[in-house]
Amino acid sequence: MSRYIASAAIRGANRIVTEAESLLQKTIAELGPDTPIQFPNTAYYLPVIYGFTGIEVAKLGDLVPVLEISRSLLHPEPDERMWLPYLGETLDCGVATLFAEEAIEGIRFARGEQPERIPGLQLTGTSFTSPDAGEEGETGGYANGPIDDIQLRSWGIQLVDGRMPGFAAIIGAARSNEAAVQIIRELQQRNILIFLSGNVNGRSIIHQLMEEGVEMGYDTYIVPFGTDTISAIYAAGFATRSALTFGGMKGGQARGMLLYNKFRVFAFALALGEVDDLKYATAAGVLNYGFPVIADTVIPQILPTGVTQYEHVVSMPFDDIEGKDDAEKARRLVQRCIEVRGVKVKITEVPIPVPYGSAFEGERVRRADMRVEFGGKKSRAFEYLKMSPLDEVEDGKIEVIGPSFDDVEVGGYMDMGIVVEVAGRKMQEDFEPVLERQIHYFINGASGIQHIGQRDIAWIRISKTAAEKGFTLEHFGKILHARFHADFGAIVDKVQITIITEPELYAQWLEKARAAYDFRNKRLAEMTDESVDTFYSCTLCQSFAPNHVCVVSPERLGLCGAYNWLDCKASYQINPTGPNQPIKKGTCLDPVKGYFTGVNEYAKSASHGTVEQVAMYSIMENPMTACGCFECIMMLIPEANGVMVVSREDPSMTPTGMTFSTLAGMCGGGIQTPGVMGIGKYYLTSKKFISADGGFKRVVWMSSFLKESLAEELKAVCEREGDPDLLDKIADERVATTVEELLPFLEEKGHPALTMPPIF
Amino acid sequence: MDKTVLHVPKMYADHHVKAVREALLQLDGVEDVMASSAFKRVTVSYDSTRLNPSAIEEALRSAGYGPGEDWELPSLPEGKDDKSPWFQLIQRVTETNMLDLQMSGDFRKY
Known part of the structure; x- marks a missing residue:
């Protein structure tokens, strides 16, 4: 362990905690302790704090005990002459730093100072139907700030199937714009998610990429958090939420969360330019997650393995890298980062004159x-x-x-x-x-x-x-x-x-x-669960949600929406030992609820005994588990004798009193919860859609996004159900966000669920 | 063009660099600012016919970064015992988990 790094990190930690305390004091005095604080669209409060301690920070006053914990984790700087192993102290101080940084960002949100204003920055969104949309009058000029739960989940499937091998948190500014672009392109070609933060003498890699016209935003895997090191906390928040979302962990399971990240999330930090005390302290924080740190300047190294799988801190001075120009040096720098973290990268050489990935x-x-x-x-x-x-x-x-x-x-x-x-x-x-x-x-x-x-x-x-x-x-x-x-x-x-x-x-x-x-x-329409003797499993997400197993049948696609029965069949042919295994249906125990001996046996063994039985067509009895990548969540609304379906694109409140993000915490992580289920949106159009519970007529509320994006398909479903106007009888967030608003709407429209037999 | 180098111990991180640069660059006569949070040092290039060096120090002081001033930190205990919150929050495992050892990468030594 380097005494220099330990000293700098501990020094930085002591200062940032002090700074956070004084900012909190000042803000409480100005705004009051009950002022709400939250990151947008997340169910995990301030995620790093929540992940480590289980404390649900919802208002300014909640940060007081957090910073007390933070302070108690601090240690004095190592003595000049007393040589001790400083690793434990440094790691503790690292955690204290992360708490303080997240507290500061939370306070900044309460003060209206986040996301950071960066004039001229335009981010690419996530969903659009025309590339020309928003060309005129597009708003912008702000950094991304924290990644919301919706985006985290939509990246989930790519994170688990290896298309997105990990993430790189870049802090600072590159030696030149040429080097900055090359580093980004190298990472993009490997499909590595890129988080940007920090600055050197006021200049950030975000500015460099803006000058070079590089598109940033969710669509290009480049997420600018902000131009200071504090905003790098959002990367740690992303990692923490990966464990909570896909690993089925709860707030406060710190050890499990850190080990999960060490072995499953392939991430590293890349410090570009000078490294100050706060960068050392933040680095000490992320080392806890098993993420190594690579710097392009001369700094002491920590090479033995231990908390990280390979080296902890690696220095690769940019000037010393062999290469004819900055671009070639940048290429080698990224190569080294990948070696240090052991990121698994799959690249296909495509012989075309433009970059590919x-x-x-x-x-x-x-x-x-x-x-x-x-x-x-x-x-x-x-x-x-x-x-x-x-x-x-x-x-x-x-x-x-x-x-x-x-x-x-x-x-x-x-x-x-x-x-x-x-x-x-x-x-x-x-x-x-x-x-x-x-x-x-x-x-x-x-x-x-x-x-x-x-x-x-x-x-x-x-x-x-x-x-x-x-x-x-x-x-x-x-x-x-x-x-x-x-x-x-x-x-x-x-x-x-x-x-x-x-x-x-x-x-x-x-x-x-x-x-x-x-x-x-026509062939797809004819394909039914009865017409085949084999379903397929999908355990792709077990790398993230170890006890979850999807059973994919012709009439029920995977909950991520990315794999239907044919996809799984093809995948099995491609990789016979892969995540999509054939499941012989076996004896049908209950054709209505969808119990099959083969499915039960497979679910029990693949879920490591967590799941005993699966009802393929019911939400109320032994519903299928979910990982965290689901496109939609269904939940029972007992008062309406039906179910609601909220899509992950919909951030609004639902009649259950919970948003998508909060609901997701209840049904993710491989848990079987009767009345709650994660589904792929096309399952809504299936004849087997909760057919044991009454089918599509049970849907009393649905996100308007689904109504609009599946308009044609749902219209056909309504006709099939014998009620062509059914879609108009289903409420959405525009007409009801509480049960009190929902019930009169359903009564007025004469929704069939109200007169159906009790759902339970 | 004149140059002055100031030691700013409070500037230990890059968010301070932004604040320091903002405070200095708005002074009439300042041509360039090089602020290093690693060395806690600010180098200001300025036109001495338009700006008095004392105004630079004053601007830093009013922004909260007076030259030579450091953070006032509360004193810390010298050592930790098992009553620290770290031990209260997390159940520490003191015996070596063989799986951890196998996965830690030690095999690379051979």
């Missing part, structure tokens, strides 16, 4: 930056993947039939069709839609390319930058060829791609594609 999936190409678009309002684009006999497919053949976009004016449009022909001994026709759906993700991974939609409503844009770098139509083929082999190599032996812009051929293929879409729709 999942982190570019959310990039927008705005009209002003667009070279050409396919689809959208003025043109049409389709994509069609079909299985062909092995001898008819030439692997790697990429053909562009018709004109390229060279002759299209800048900002113009044209029609395009992408036809992918695959062949493989294990390939099945049922896998066609599964693979076709991947085209969206694969194409979106290219920097400067944007893909929206699917089938014949695809909408693709190529940015001017990508076109200038030499991106052509042929590169769509290169991407698809590389990715299908990398991700689906077990079922796909040959991939051939044809890009069609020639009008006559385009029309012919569009007709073929539409016939295939139609055929698939």
